[in-house]
Amino acid sequence: MNKQFNVALIGNPNTGKSTLFNALTGLNQKIGNFSGVTVERKTGKLELNENLTASLIDLPGTYSLYPRSADEHIALEILNSTKNPDYPNVVVVVVDATNLKRNLLLLTQLIDLQLPVVLALNMMDVAQQSGIEIKVTLLAEKLGVPVVAVTARDLQGISALKDAIVQQFEHPTLPSSTINIHGYAPEVIDEIKNYFHINNDYAAFELAHHYHELNNLTQEKKDAIEAIGLKYNFNANKTQVAETIDRYNYINEILSDTVRKNKPALEETRSNTLDAILTHRIFGLLIFFVILFGVFQSIFNWSQYPMNVIENAFIGIENYLTAILPAGILTNLIIGGILPGMSGVLIFLPQIAVLFLFIAILEDTGYMARVTFMMDRLMKNFGLNGKSVVPLISGIACAVPAIMSARSIENWKDRLITIFVTPFMSCSARLPVYTLLISLVVPNKFVFGFLSLQGLILMAMYLLGFVSALLAGWLLKLFIKTKSKSYFLMELPVYRMPRWSNVGITIFNKARTFVVQAGKVILAVSIILWVLATFGPSKDFDAIEKKYATKPSDSTTIALHGTALESKIKAEKLEASYAGLLGKFIEPAIKPLGYDWKIGIALVTSFAAREVFVGTMSTIYSVQDDGESLTTVREKMLEARNPETGELTFSFATVMSLMIFYAFAMQCMSTFAVVYRETNGIKWPLIQLFTMTAFAYLAAFAVYQLLS
Amino acid sequence: MELRKLTDIEIGTVATIDSFTDEETSILLLEMGCLPGESIEISNIAPLGDPIAIKVSGYKLSLRKKEAATILVR
Numbered sequence: 001m002n003k004q005f006n007v008a009l010i011g012n013p014n015t016g017k018s019t020l021f022n023a024l025t026g027l028n029q030k031i032g033n034f035s036g037v038t039v040e041r042k043t044g045k046l047e048l049n050e051n052l053t054a055s056l057i058d059l060p061g062t063y064s065l066y067p068r069s070a071d072e073h074i075a076l077e078i079l080n081s082t083k084n085p086d087y088p089n090v091v092v093v094v095v096d097a098t099n100l101k102r103n104l105l106l107l108t109q110l111i112d113l114q115l116p117v118v119l120a121l122n123m124m125d126v127a128q129q130s131g132i133e134i135k136v137t138l139l140a141e142k143l144g145v146p147v148v149a150v151t152a153r154d155l156q157g158i159s160a161l162k163d164a165i166v167q168q169f170e171h172p173t174l175p176s177s178t179i180n181i182h183g184y185a186p187e188v189i190d191e192i193k194n195y196f197h198i199n200n201d202y203a204a205f206e207l208a209h210h211y212h213e214l215n216n217l218t219q220e221k222k223d224a225i226e227a228i229g230l231k232y233n234f235n236a237n238k239t240q241v242a243e244t245i246d247r248y249n250y251i252n253e254i255l256s257d258t259v260r261k262n263k264p265a266l267e268e269t270r271s272n273t274l275d276a277i278l279t280h281r282i283f284g285l286l287i288f289f290v291i292l293f294g295v296f297q298s299i300f301n302w303s304q305y306p307m308n309v310i311e312n313a314f315i316g317i318e319n320y321l322t323a324i325l326p327a328g329i330l331t332n333l334i335i336g337g338i339l340p341g342m343s344g345v346l347i348f349l350p351q352i353a354v355l356f357l358f359i360a361i362l363e364d365t366g367y368m369a370r371v372t373f374m375m376d377r378l379m380k381n382f383g384l385n386g387k388s389v390v391p392l393i394s395g396i397a398c399a400v401p402a403i404m405s406a407r408s409i410e411n412w413k414d415r416l417i418t419i420f421v422t423p424f425m426s427c428s429a430r431l432p433v434y435t436l437l438i439s440l441v442v443p444n445k446f447v448f449g450f451l452s453l454q455g456l457i458l459m460a461m462y463l464l465g466f467v468s469a470l471l472a473g474w475l476l477k478l479f480i481k482t483k484s485k486s487y488f489l490m491e492l493p494v495y496r497m498p499r500w501s502n503v504g505i506t507i508f509n510k511a512r513t514f515v516v517q518a519g520k521v522i523l524a525v526s527i528i529l530w531v532l533a534t535f536g537p538s539k540d541f542d543a544i545e546k547k548y549a550t551k552p553s554d555s556t557t558i559a560l561h562g563t564a565l566e567s568k569i570k571a572e573k574l575e576a577s578y579a580g581l582l583g584k585f586i587e588p589a590i591k592p593l594g595y596d597w598k599i600g601i602a603l604v605t606s607f608a609a610r611e612v613f614v615g616t617m618s619t620i621y622s623v624q625d626d627g628e629s630l631t632t633v634r635e636k637m638l639e640a641r642n643p644e645t646g647e648l649t650f651s652f653a654t655v656m657s658l659m660i661f662y663a664f665a666m667q668c669m670s671t672f673a674v675v676y677r678e679t680n681g682i683k684w685p686l687i688q689l690f691t692m693t694a695f696a697y698l699a700a701f702a703v704y705q706l707l708s
Numbered sequence: 709m710e711l712r713k714l715t716d717i718e719i720g721t722v723a724t725i726d727s728f729t730d731e732e733t734s735i736l737l738l739e740m741g742c743l744p745g746e747s748i749e750i751s752n753i754a755p756l757g758d759p760i761a762i763k764v765s766g767y768k769l770s771l772r773k774k775e776a777a778t779i780l781v782r
Contacts, residue, residue: 064739099767102741237731244738271768272751281755373770377756380772386759487775489736492761492768 006086007046007054007165010075010110011094012103013061014366014493016122019502020094020152021058024161029509048162052169057086063102065109065206066240068410073213079113080206081216090168091117092161097127097134097149098494100259104251105244107143108178112202116172117145118164124149124157126494131262139258144175153499179246181205184239187232195224205243209236271366271494279370288371292393295358299397303350310350314343333530341526344611345519348398351428352514353507355397359390360506364498369490376488382470383477384421385414386488392418392469395425396462399671400518401510403678413482419678420688421472423671426465426663429610433662434461436614439634441655464663518670525608525669529579533605533619536577544572574619579604593661593697594654594704596642603661608669610662653707657700664696714748714762714779722749723781725764730778737779741765748781 009024011017021029025044046056059078060071067073078086091110095103100121110117119140121127127134140147146164150157181201182189185208192204211217211225228234278284318339325331362368368390376386384392387409394402402422409415426434438454445453535541548569574580583600590600598620606613614633621636640649666672666689675685717723725746728734742748742764751761751768759772 066735066739068736099765101765102767105739105741237735240735241731241738244735245743248738248741248743275752275761275768279752279754279761284755369770373759373761374754374756376772377754377758380758485732487733487736488759488770488772489740489775490770491740492770494768 005054005089005169007056008059008078008086008088008091009056009094010059010079010091010106011061011122012063012096012106012491014491015061015094015096015103016152017058017061017094018505019499020092020120020122020150021056022501022505023152023155023158025056029505046162046165048166052166054090054165054169057088062106064106064244065113066209067213069408070415071407072410076206076210077215079110079115080203080210080214084216089116090165090172091115092120092165093117094120094122097121097124098130098132100134100255101248101251104254105247107145108247108250109202111143111145111175112177112179112181112200113206114174114200114203116168116174118161118168119143119145119147120157120161121147121149122152125151125154130268133260133262135258139254142254142258144173146173177201178250179243181243184242185232185234188228188234191228191232192225195228196221205239208234209240268494274495275370275492278367279374284370284374288374291362295355295393296396298358299351299354302354306350307347310343310346314339314346332534333527336534337527337530338523340530340615341523342519344526344609345515345522347611348428349511349515352397352401353511355394356401356507356510357503359394360503361498363390364496364502366493366495369492372490373492380486380488382473383414383417383480384470384473385409385411385418385486386490388414388418391422392425392466395422395427395469398427398429398514398518399423399425399668400674401514403671403674404513404517406678411482411486413480414486416480416679416684417473417476419675420476420684421469423666423668423688423692424465424469424472424664426462427610427668429668430461430662432611433606433613434458434659436617436634436637437655437659437662440637440650441652461659461663468664517674521670521673522609526612529605529608529612532579532582533574533577533601533616536573536581540576541573544569544576571620574601592704593700594651594657594708596649598640598649599654599658607667610667613662651708653704656707657704660703661696661700664692664699666692666696711780711782714750714776714781715760715773717750717781719750719752722747724748726780726782728778729780733775733778737771737775740769741767742769742779748779 029044042058044056046054059075062072062075067076078084093107148161148164188208189204211222372386375389379388391402391406399422403419406415406418438457442454442457579601582604583597586600587597602613602616605616618633637650672685725744725748749763751763753760759770761770
């Protein structure tokens with residue numbers, strides 16, 4: 001018989017919880033979102049024995065049941081309500097055996113909620129090496145819950161842990177309360193217990209503390225708890241202070257004869273030495289910039305080859321499909337809309353994978369916490385937080401995963417500003433646009449013999465993105481007001497070697513999230529754009545068809561035949577299409593920026609995803625697809641002249657103005673969608689869209705007027 | 709012994725936490741293991757002068773000077 005039940009994994013950050021999750025489930029994981037909130041929901045299948053399989057849910061790392069970030073809030077939400085679909089039958093509390101005291105705080109809270117818990121003492125190997133002696137049996141006896149020593153990274157103790165989970169499921173041992181909670185607010189606890197028909201003191205106490213932020217309570221219930229609190233003058237801060245101190249007293253008593261530290265931990269000493277170098281006044285910053293530079297270089301160098309492979313694969317598929325599919329509208333849709341959409345997503349995968357390879361290593365070793373530590377002072381000036389560094393760096397690859405990684409920022413204002421400014425960072429989608437534009441006006445020369453001038457300009461564009469992100473943060477800081485104070489409290493974990501399986505799984509998960517989140521938007525938008533660019537008012541289209549239907553026997557069209565003719569028809573059709581009409585419609589508005597209606601089409605088509613610019617340009621300038629499209633489109637663009645004035649279409653001023661426009665405008669539907677979800681509303685993505693685009697317009701205007 | 713702010717002690721000096729001057733911050737600090745009676749030490753300071761890293765309850769915690777100044781030590 002198969003019995004299905006829920007097991008939850010919970011613990012402080014940096015306890016190796018993810019490693020244990022991976023060890024328990026393997027690659028058998030599912031990532032989604034908790035309903036209604038944007039916190040990542042990671043579940044996996046946990047096979048306990050031949051007839052018992054559980055669903056294991058990985059709850060976000062938290063220090064206590066008093067949540068500070070959106071991530072931490074979810075644990076409370078699930079554990080507080082027995083009706084929650086994720087409410088666990090057994091909770092596995094993962095603790096770092098080298099740092100038991102602070103780790104046990106959460107355990108005592110879970111025990112007091114009367115949840116069947118299993119305590120997993122992780123990193124036992126490190127504890128032993130560090131001379132920390134833990135009497136596991138005595139600890140279990142004193143706590144009254146099963147305790148299992150595990151070393152998740154080499155799978156030790158996993159089967160014992162599974163046995164303990166089964167044991168707690170079939171015959172749960174629930175110790176009595178660790179501390180006297182009732183004493184903090186007797187009347188409040190009693191009334192809440194009566195009102196909700198529950199008999200657990202701590203559950204009632206938690207409700208008194210968190211009712212206003214619990215989504216599963218109706219307004220009526222919230223009002224009722226508030227009234228009870230007011231009636232008895234419930235002081236949330238004071239009772240929490242008392243609770244925390246009592247819990248630590250209890251923990252100290254438990255640990256007094258169960259844990260002995262024989263010598264100063266070797267790992268800790270080594271960690272301190274490393275910190276002296278890696279967070280050194282001068283070397284610390286220097287090392288960080290060298291690492292950042294290396295990451296930056298690798299993102300471009302290492303991903304070049306796989307990106308070419310993906311690109312060629314799509315050209316191959318396109319050629320193959322063109323050959324085998326019957327000509328028609330559906331084939332056009334597949335080849336002109338769906339395929340480019342898919343390749344537009346997959347082409348960025350290599351860069352995202354390389355970036356997250358580095359981020360995962362830096363986080364897993366504990367170095368990222370030091371970067372956060374070093375950068376906080378600088379970031380604070382701009383309304384950000386040390387923890388904004390990871391999203392900002394990730395923004396170099398793609399704003400979508402970057403914005404999602406801002407979830408770890410506790411302070412809402414800091415997090416909001418981080419989300420808002422991350423799209424200013426120069427993402428991969430801007431790269432092909434910059435590359436093409438730079439090649440138009442910047443000579444391929446070397447400064448001092450080795451520094452590529454084009455490369456320097458490109459770097460300047462990245463710097464511009466970073467500086468504008470900071471300035472935007474500074475501006476926002478003045479406008480956004482919150483009650484909650486900005487603070488910075490973060491554990492600096494001991495340095496460790498990266499766990500490669502974790503790194504691999506992180507890359508895999510991030511890549512998958514990107515494909516799913518950004519992918520569906522880009523795909524949908526590509527199809528819409530295809531429709532806009534393929535169809536137009538029928539009389540104009542008919543005219544083009546008619547013009548070329550008559551066999552070109554006259555001498556004026558001798559040069560045009562085969563693919564060249566097709567390209568010309570394509571270009572003329574694009575001009576007559578709805579996209580072309582839109583381009584002409586906005587021409588008066590973009591003329592002051594130095595753009596004609598053809599660039600207008602590209603602006604329209606790339607509004608949803610910047611990289612579409614290059615493709616549109618090659619269609620407009622009727623480039624033949626011969627695999628070297630970039631060179632050809634470049635040549636055609638260089639030759640293009642304004643038919644009225646005879647001036648170059650892509651003058652220096654126009655190109656600079658375009659680059660500035662692409663640097664600032666929010667032309668990314670996926671970012672819009674992810675900001676919408678992360679901020680739980682349409683307000684912030686709309687503000688972002690309008691302010692960024694308006695700023696891009698003004699800046700491009702200024703640049704063009706100054707340079708022309 | 710007289711009470712001093714945590715930010716007024718030197719790097720490497722071990723002191724004992726006495727009390728806190730800000731209730732809201734103290735909740736967060738308590739949760740992170742900064743308890744009255746616990747020994748505390750400033751381990752290092754970030755390159756730009758803020759935040760600082762402290763050793764407390766057997767691990768390393770970083771916090772801004774503004775928060776550290778609410779911890780009174782003896």
